[in-house]
Amino acid sequence: MDLPPPAASVSAPLLTCAAAGRPSLRVAATLLALAMLLTSAATIADCAPFQIDGDRIEQPLAEKVGEAAAGARVAADRQRGDCVICHRLPLPEGRFHGNLGPDLQAVGLRLSPAQLRLRVAANRHLNPESIMPDYCRSGDRHRVAESHRGQPILSAQEIEDLVAWLSGLEAVEKTP
């Protein structure tokens, strides 16, 4: 039997690994992975399945490699990332940036792409009290407006684009 589709890759490798060499177990494990995928898709529509290792998500969330220029647009767009509402970033829109979150002008020097991926996708895994929402998650939300119900704030591709852009930020601008 084939592995489940790529979307189920979070749980499938673990399960099939544990069941290596035992065909019947492998089938059962694969079915279980599929079932988990189906139930989770019905109730919690994360932007993509992901696995957290420590303070990182190693695997990209989307198939297409993140594109930095697109990430900068996501960060500036008030309807999408709107990162400048809380963070200082090297963007023209960032002139009136907020200061709720850390200065990210050189965040690429501090955090790896995998660390950035977790902090954008599911930051409250690291700190449940943080004001920074989980941009990939949509489950367990209270009173979401109908127009946004069941949707994560950003798509998997948008997060990959953001990670690509953020991880390349390495210079602090000397403007006032």
Add this chain to the structure above:
Amino acid sequence: MRHPLLLLWLLLALEGQAEPLTGQVSGYHLLGEELQALQDDAFANPGMLWVDRGQRAWNSPAGARGTSCRDCHGGPERMQGLAAQLPRWNAEDKRLENLEGLVRNCRSVRQRADPPAYESDELLALTTLIAYQSRGLPLTVAVDGPAADAFAAGRDAFARRRGQLDLSCADCHDRHAGARLRGETISAGMINGFPLYRLTWEGMGSRQRMIRWCNEAVRAEPLQPDTAKALALELFLAWRSRGLELESPAIRR
């Protein structure tokens, strides 16, 4: 540079190193001098237009009985102190009532007229006129006795994360008051200025309009203004603002 300390202060201000807001700070203190002066000047304050309109509405007969507010209550100054105590528990209806609810109720039950719509100029004129009579008085709401359950519900609502952005009132207005969202300073969530003139709206709004605006900002379902949940939250917010002087019609950004 003549004043190195001034330069240093400016740099710190630009860097957002200003003191965080703690406790009860009226939004008045975030206005800057020009807007504070606008609020304080009865001739320049745009909210005073609604007070004037309210005066006219107060004296005008309305509804099937052809009675005016004045016919029963006398002058609007008789309403002094009322707005500072709202919302309050209505024992007859067994629910909280706020300023808008009181006026609408009087309109429909006593005057037998159609109650003015929420956030309509007609309603805001009357509510602003009534609130203006309490200008300078400290907010004091009763949160014990029959209001205790609603107060607890309001406290929970304040702390409960909501909407697609998964933020609670407390996340911003308690834990991050004084920080900057883009260019704007986050207020401490005090509601002593309502009904008020908000520059963002280019118009007047009630406490419930502000609650609605915040809910939309975090992409949450709006709270309908006359529901128990909305009134409970308003009660908790009024309690958080207790002791602050009522400023209506205030100016806010």
